Amino acid sequence: MARRRTEPNQNGAEAADLTATSSVNPQALHRGLKLQAWLDHRGLRQADLARMTGLTEMTISKYASGKTDIGSMRPASITKLLDGMYVSDTWAWKYFEIPVEQRSSWRSLRQGRMGPPVTTGPETFLAEFPVQGSGWMIPAQSLLTVDPADTDGGLQIGQFGGGYWIAKKEEQPAGAVLLGRFISSGPPA
Known part of the structure; x- marks a missing residue:
């Protein structure tokens, strides 16, 4: 959870700053900020990613805020997230800084190519x-x-x-x- 604190700036006006409290894991927050940066870079909102992945908007919000660690996702959720992002497991391991020893369990359930299921025809x-x-x-x-x-x-x-x-x-x-x-x-x- 983040809390808001205010401090006077150089002009004497109050400036808000978000600081992490002890209930948010720094690694979870770091991964969440990376997810939000990925969204921002593409001009997407959390609601867009929720629609693209089939995960709820609240779930995406918890990951992006660090309230829930992306590194603790279950394979079914990992599959939905990576399919919606159109990225491979390998890319996600590097981007979200998943430790090597955790990669055998932090992986999608995909057998074939990355992305949404392949459809045939138009x-x-x-x-x-x-x-x-x-x-x-x-x-x-x-x-x-x-x-x-x-x-x-x-x-x-x-x-x-x-x-x-x-x-x-x-x-x-x-x-x-x-x-x-x-x-x-x-x-x-």
């Missing part, structure tokens, strides 16, 4: 936000069809923060998660 979904791109504008609430198996060729739909972008793979915004090759768009059903 997928159609309702775009929550407008799809933008160079010369493109598809309104929010349109139906989009993508081929998630093809994240290399043609125009790609990428999701980042609270939006979608349509462009070639190399023209996607930094941190965008590729959803697949754009096939078509249409009005909501």
Whole structure:
């Protein structure tokens, strides 16, 4: 748990500062700050990550604040988190500084590739936000069809923060998660 303390700054005004109390493990707080930095870098909110992972927003909040240590996650939760982040176990071990001796138990349950389960064939979904791109504008609430198996060729739909972008793979915004090759768009059903 963090508590707020105030101290006068150079101008004599009170300045708030959060300090960790003894109930928050420093390593848990460090890992939580790294998770929050990952979110901030991608323009995502904790609610976005909760939606992407299937974990609750409260769970994500506890990890990001250090109230619950990411290093003590169970394999099922690790799998959800890493699938939602589109990262490998190895990447997560390094990023969250999971000790070597803990890595045999701090791992996902994935057998195959990282990320959400592989689907076959095109997928159609309702775009929550407008799809933008160079010369493109598809309104929010349109139906989009993508081929998630093809994240290399043609125009790609990428999701980042609270939006979608349509462009070639190399023209996607930094941190965008590729959803697949754009096939078509249409009005909501």
